[in-house]
Amino acid sequence: MEKPNFPRPELSVIICTYNRADLLDKTLVSLLSLHELDRAEIIVIDNRSSDHTAEVVQRFIAAHGEFVNAVYYYEAEQGLSAARNAGIGLAAADIIAFLDDDAIPAVSWIRTMISAFERNPDMSAMGGPIAPIFESERPAWLTGPLELPYTIVNLGTEEREYPRSLNPFGANMAMRRQALEGNLFPLHLGRKGNLLLSGEESWVFEQIRAKGGLVKYHPDMAVDHFVPAARLSKEWIMNRYYCQGMSNAVQCTSLKEKAKLLGKVAAKLLYIAVSSLNARSVGSKMLIRCRLESIRGTMDTIRNHKSQSAAG
Template sequence: MVHNQPKPRVSIVICTYNRANLLQMTLDALPALAAREKAEILIVDNNSTDHTREITKSFALRQAGVMSVQYVFEQTQGLSAARNRGIQEAKGDIIAYLDDDAVPCLEWIRTIVDTFDHRPDVCAIGGKIRPRFESERPAWLISALELPYTIVDRGEAVHEYPINKHPFGANMAIRKSFHDTYLFPTDLGRKGTLLLSGEESWLFEQMKQERKKILYQPSMVVDHFIPDNRLTKDWIKRRYYYQGVTNGSMPKGFISKSVLLCNVACRLLYIAVDALFAHTEGKKLLIACRMQSIKGTLITMRSRVKMRLTG
């Protein structure tokens, strides 16, 4: 039995909201991980009303003296608020983020520690996210629609992310020293069942502006559960709409808004041309999803103008 555990190298932050049964699956996978003695586990309960607390307490009891497991309750609703609380509680110099419905590969912890140790110039890493469908993959789910489902495979070579790409929260790790300056913006990101996003893009944009290196590590793999209730055309169109809402809420000044409107005009032209060649079910859905994204952007921008005029 290990009673006086050394300071962890990695703090695994798992934020969860009313998904106790899926969380159980994730937690059950953790004791089998290699190098688990280098990690602590922080389960941040973001105001759940199900049996999340009981699941976590039971797991922590079973792992007592073997793994460091901490239950943290964060009442402020929102994924960003939950992650920020995890950062606040973390003791490791690396924060590894794992979704409450994701199962990491056996070498996940060791890969994270080794990568940061061998690459002191790297600030953050991300890896593969493989889908684990509840039943089966729908025929309309083409590769161009994979990103909203957080399906990520950038190949087998270690490389820096290109300027317009970054890791995803289901499988990413960041040096805690970066979070000393930058936390996740609480006006962005998922809140309860609201499908807002953008908090990770904002954070990695700050990282890129500071010329920090962000590395793709293909050996860092998780299997990510995708339930049947998300595998509908209505869900993915709603997901794109809220991506548009996120985009529309970001611009602050006149120039930023003008650039966004120009981008929207260009995208509309591109979609119109693309629609002429969209003959399959998947490609037609992609066109509809992109239109939903533009709709969300324009409605949000117009609403913000009205608020400013009347507020």
């Protein structure tokens, strides 16, 4: 069946996916309830999935393609950054939003983003609340700063600028196309298959802010985000922090950057030593273990890089 001739979208929604067909199916179906869906296009980037992802997307397009502007694209280069960049290349709108393949947006999600960018011509990017949908019981230790690796975010009920220490998360973020010019997601960072590397989003937002871009939070740009039982373990969260430490080291390419990172590691070790004296709750004790894993990931990566340089 020939694709309908849709008008140019005001918003491009990019959903990158890897081997989560059943969760993706729920996300796609949830889009049908969104207000003003006709103002957006949906771009699904299949990042080398080996399950029935293609079948799920093609079935969705066959059932709803007459009134939903949706396309499927297979990206052969493994990695979330590569998938996101492919989506950006396909996007037709001036506003580009990213939604995880296991996230359910609020019905006002599209309208909120388009309206916010129209009202804030100086705003380069935005994000909103992300509430968890736990597959199993929430662990007692999952509190405070440990919520961020699970992309649990709530900055309140008012519009505000993001604090410098925090950026929108990939599960729920949007930016102007102009803000991404020359700032595509770095391919050496970000998840690749099951490897939990990160840092690619922070890098992009650093570039946006370095050019004077304004990044804002909107309470109505809300999504619910699935957290599988497999991630609600101490082993997973410690590995997540270890990979974050790796990501921190990978981003440092010059001797000056590495020296600065080592200074931060030393300061962090001192902070952890002091914090451990007052750690009483199960959450605070777990946070200390995770931060030590982050340091271990950083140091292992730096040592491995030195060994490779010496050998090569």
